[in-house]
Amino acid sequence: MLSRKTRRATPTAREILTLLDGALEFGAKGDIDQLAQAVTTADRLLRGDAGQLCMADNHQLTSAMTSRIDQLDAIVSTYEQSIEKSAVLQTESSEHAMQEIIRAKDAIWELRHDRIRTAKLVDALAGQGASESARKGYFSIQQAFSGLDRLEVRGRDSAGIHVLVSNHGLKATDKQVKALLENRGEDALFMSGAVRMTETAWSFVYKAAAEIGELGDNTRVMRNAVMADALLRLCVSQPDAQVAVLA
Known part of the structure; x- marks a missing residue:
């Protein structure tokens, strides 16, 4: 997406x-x-x-x-x-x-x-009052979630999305970014919540799996993680930000 x-x-x-x-x-x-x-x-x-x-x-x-x-x-x-x-x-x-x-x-x-x-x-x-660029980015993310829901992914099935945000204009050294980034960029296993940064794009990953679960459990977990991610929100809210989503 x-x-x-x-x-x-x-x-x-x-x-x-x-x-x-x-x-x-x-x-x-x-x-x-x-x-x-x-x-x-x-x-x-x-x-x-x-x-x-x-x-x-x-x-x-x-x-x-x-x-x-x-x-x-x-x-x-x-x-x-x-x-x-x-x-x-x-x-x-x-x-x-x-x-x-x-x-x-x-x-x-x-x-x-x-x-x-x-x-x-x-x-x-x-969220209320989101910018146009943010809504477009979250729309792409929602389309990915919708696709996963149509696959009838159960809680016991692993699922994940990779969100790539480019043209946001932010830097890892920005004070606000540093406060939100913490140790997320140091996760060598690229676990859920991990972040990777290049000069032109930052990538965010969200994953979910459980031994026992119902239909929609994984997308619900990932959706909540996306909603709670202030760094992602900051990135996609930038005027020229573009979002690509892999599921």
């Missing part, structure tokens, strides 16, 4: 809610094609860094989105049931309607489980 400057303009909360309100209106009219189009457009706008910046610390927006998504879920489910009951024989129009229903359901699911969920998790990692 690599953080980099987005080339897209950050969508506004008004844009997103207008699209979802429009989808609700189309749903009330039974226009599943336009409903699917509006929801898909909202989902596309909220992808990547631009979408995360739109939702950053914006609990009012995510709450408003969730309310509308709940309504859209109900509308699409009702429409799907009516199609299934009325279409004794499959026709071209009923097949098209089912395709649009699937498209709408996919976009609704992504809004709820990918866009909003990720925004909340990035909020937790970055």
